[in-house]
Amino acid sequence: MNTKLQTLIHNSPFIRNAWYCVGFSSGLPENQLKAITVLGQPLVLFRTNGGEVAALADRCPHRFAPLSRGSLQGNSLQCGYHGLRFDSSGRCVHNPHFPGVPPEAANVPVFPAFERYGAIWVWMGEHDKADRTLLPDFSATDERSGWNRVEGYLHVKANYQLITDNLLDLSHVQFLHPFLANDAPPSPQFKATVRAEQRGNTVIAINEFSHSSIPPVYRLLWGQGEAPETCQLRANMRWDPPSLLLLDTGAAPVNAPREAGPSLPSVHWLTPESQWTTHYFWAATRDRLLGDATVAAQVKRGIDEAFRYEDEPMIEDVQRNMGSSDLWDGQPVLLSIDNAPVRARRIVEKLLVTERDKLTVRTA
Amino acid sequence: MNTKLQTLIHNSPFIRNAWYCVGFSSGLPENQLKAITVLGQPLVLFRTNGGEVAALADRCPHRFAPLSRGSLQGNSLQCGYHGLRFDSSGRCVHNPHFPGVPPEAANVPVFPAFERYGAIWVWMGEHDKADRTLLPDFSATDERSGWNRVEGYLHVKANYQLITDNLLDLSHVQFLHPFLANDAPPSPQFKATVRAEQRGNTVIAINEFSHSSIPPVYRLLWGQGEAPETCQLRANMRWDPPSLLLLDTGAAPVNAPREAGPSLPSVHWLTPESQWTTHYFWAATRDRLLGDATVAAQVKRGIDEAFRYEDEPMIEDVQRNMGSSDLWDGQPVLLSIDNAPVRARRIVEKLLVTERDKLTVRTA
């Protein structure tokens, strides 16, 4: 590992050895360059002629022009300022002003990248650890037979962990999200199971309700007039570090199998742009009313608006109230509902220490 | 007094033990939450069922959500994120996720508040010193029989003391404010009395003119064609720390009692939002052409435009020219006209030192 990356890992407030989502596959057509900043590192993304995804540092080593202002010339990326060309491994393959092979110093840092679950993943740490099997399983939201998917994106002006906190404590749904909440008067038999589980570095926040009222989103998916009076409802959120979440959610008639009602699993992939801004990629997949464009639009809009107009302003205001201080500096009063989010924060803290320590051992 | 407040007072560039205006009474209807930042402290204001004003820190102690994004539930303020509820004394009275009485640590800081002179006043320092009689008398601008009032607000991007400087040295009126200035060619008998008086911590800037030309605003208030050729004119500004001003101003025929001409007393309440931004609340009350909505609008617009388009850009440019440095760092050349504003600055400096010293003695 080179010295520059070692320094980065030592100083980074982020876990570097991890896969981060940098966009949906559909967002990167061939022959296009896409710029995105991840963990403070500007990247340029493009596809080779074979369709493979490449991620390079978005900075020409000559005069620091963003390569994303350049153009693709066959399989190589040409800088738009003075015309140097780079292949998908970052190697400088052409200097139009001087004959011969450009020196190694003219190469651009490359970041391991691949596609899975309809998204593009980039590894921000040590190359020899970039194991694709480390990416958790998100196949539950793949577009596939019997399931229709919608996707969305938000740019949130807050630290990514404040969004993790939000997603791992869904008790806020009844206060913030009328479209998603089961806040009609509960049946006398209503019962809630809310608890956190931890398996290794995976945290699961269980939210299960029997004899619950039906949130508007499930009334919609059940179909006109078909929803029962009360239902069993689940919204179980799985978190893996640093910030990759899967929500297993759906409604079913009381005492019936989950397949008897609609399901709407969703993924929530949080990619820090900087310490104070976050790329939030989400996708949700339904098993009802397939091919119904109106319902697809309603689901997409419902989820997007819940995030955009309800969660996002609240989380950004929380960040403003915190300024640049750490959550713990503010001495928050912890409640029972903080169980899952605090577990996730402790795991991130542990992994950050481990990543730096391992580095120290190896470079000593 | 708690340790946090002690630290605040020690580090504050502001006098804490003082009443600050946070808005007009008319600006806070029942069932509304209002957010305002005072001395860098975000506050949420609301009314109890009885109509009493309450001011709490605008930050939930759980996850730091602004309480002003919440809602009123009867007499208590419910956080919009996870539903904690607080009464008007800041006590956490309800945690919807856990039975029983919430712990004291979940309480929110409260700030003494009351209403007077058509405005809401908040005490930013030690509670046991929050004496309502310390508020200077501003009844001269109360809406009452024979007097009509207009109110206004500006958000000024400058330190509040630059606005005090402006108001305590009205020699700038002839250069900046045509609507307010007596800048027609003076009569041969014209005589000006400009001087500063100090009584304790009160500074009064006297500006009195005999055989003066009549400023447009008084020609307007005198009524069409009724103003005399020349007049006696007064614009006496009273200042009390930290930044509460009353302007006794009016015009009258030469050698006649002041009641023989129009009066337009006004208040100027400056509340620091931060070191570099200020809430400027003003109100002006006239004793002529009562009930004339056109005149009311002309007076309000005339004063507002003088502040907004003449004073405010000048003061903000002065702040820009000063950057973050103190007035004294810039070694200003003091003129005779600086007598009153410099007295006010010296009093503020003295009170800041006193406030910190007293604290040291008591906490030693």
Place this chain on the structure above:
Amino acid sequence: MNTKLQTLIHNSPFIRNAWYCVGFSSGLPENQLKAITVLGQPLVLFRTNGGEVAALADRCPHRFAPLSRGSLQGNSLQCGYHGLRFDSSGRCVHNPHFPGVPPEAANVPVFPAFERYGAIWVWMGEHDKADRTLLPDFSATDERSGWNRVEGYLHVKANYQLITDNLLDLSHVQFLHPFLANDAPPSPQFKATVRAEQRGNTVIAINEFSHSSIPPVYRLLWGQGEAPETCQLRANMRWDPPSLLLLDTGAAPVNAPREAGPSLPSVHWLTPESQWTTHYFWAATRDRLLGDATVAAQVKRGIDEAFRYEDEPMIEDVQRNMGSSDLWDGQPVLLSIDNAPVRARRIVEKLLVTERDKLTVRTA
């Protein structure tokens, strides 16, 4: 030299003893005040009754109001806040609030200024070194018999040296500027001469091409259908410190004298506003199609758009990629094309050291 200026020179990232362009002569009519910030110093520019240009610090010594918010009263500049008046040497000549001669402390710093080459030049350093003959010769772009001139201005959010780099390495033209580039397929006899020359502190970047294709701008200037198949083309850039450039450019038939084809010499005067922003004044003068307003507009628009939409975004992005770090901190890979710009940077570095050292000797 006063202590304040000594401190400025010691701390300045800029060469102070130099002429900087602060605008075109046509941009400063009589009876107008113009504000411009140069090397971080706000200036106010105006003309005396005789038409002479004056440059004062844009800050009243009384209360720090920008003098550019004031007005001209005959030959003196009146502060718009409290009415102090200053003559073109910065002397305070009138205090309306107090009789007699104002004290010397009320004077405003003055900066030597004069007009030449259709522009206003200000000296930002020691007055006794303000030698007008130090200004390089830019008469090649004067408006005169047989030559027509167009002028332009850009505010660039980048350090001025990044713009120097751009201008001294015109190899970027073929990648960035279709209107200016000779990028049609070259003739077999095409020959390029690209090299840098240095004479004292003057750097010249030679770019000469024979049997070249004709850039669109010269096809335009040659006149409809009159341009030959191939041409000899020159674009020789002369640089003098800190950042004053003259481009000798034109096209001619192969083996013919330069007068046989159109010339379009241009000046490029870069004036740092701050470390991260630059005033870019340019002018270009043609010897063909004189008096043709359409061609004048096309030339002005062609050059302006090349700078505004092609160079400027690229240079600003380079600055963003560099943050506040120095070029050398980023360890750029230098290419042959960097010869001229690196020479210019080395000269600036040398002059900065010399300016500080001389000062040390004299003040010791």
